Every structure is written in C-alpha cells, then in structure tokens.
Amino acid sequence: MGGAVFVDGYIYGSGDKGRSWKCIDWKTGANTWESTDAAKGATIFADGLIFGYSDKGELFIAKANPEKFEISSLTKVTLGSEQHWAHPMIQDGVLYLRHGKSLIAYKVK
Numbered sequence: 848m849g850g851a852v853f854v855d856g857y858i859y860g861s862g863d864k865g866r867s868w869k870c871i872d873w874k875t876g877a878n879t880w881e882s883t884d885a886a887k888g889a890t891i892f893a894d895g896l897i898f899g900y901s902d903k904g905e906l907f908i909a910k911a912n913p914e915k916f917e918i919s920s921l922t923k924v925t926l927g928s929e930q931h932w933a934h935p936m937i938q939d940g941v942l943y944l945r946h947g948k949s950l951i952a953y954k955v956k
Contacts, residue, residue, distance in 0.1 A: 857911070
C-alpha cells in the first residue's frame, strides 16, 4: 500500500497480506521485526525517523531501528473525509498530509 523506505541496509514498510509493519535486512531478506502496533499505510523517512500514516488514520513517528518497532508519537487524523490513502511529504520541517479535501500541516522539526 504505502511503499517502503531504505535506511542503512534495512527496508521499513507495510502493506503486505499480514497488514503489519516490518523491517527487512536488505542483504539476507530476513525480517528483523514485525509489528501490528499501527495499521498498514504509507511511510516516509527524515532525520533518522520513520513517519507512518495508516489506512485507519493513525499518524506516527518511530525511530528507524532494525532491532525493534517503537512508536514515539501517535495521533489520529480527524480532519478530512474518505480513505486515509495519501502519501505524506516533508518540506522544511513541516509534514504535509492530505485527507480527502483537507490539507493538514504538522511542524515536525
């Protein structure tokens, strides 16, 4: 669903049939962790952090850590309508997120 990010030899992402977030070792193909702490969704990476936006409207921040999935910040996107399928983007320390006809900006730097 939301693609993946490649950070320091590891792939972080979600959207497979198991609906979980995973970290995969690029060299071996082995899962280093798998978590359902957030629903599947889109992901981006900036400043050592994974920013995830789930199809259930969860917006989270987690450190890119191949040993464990640990959400440090979590909120629910309540503005907007329709599916939570947009891909977030970050520009100049601001995370932009579209939900339906709403555009939401979060200062993340």
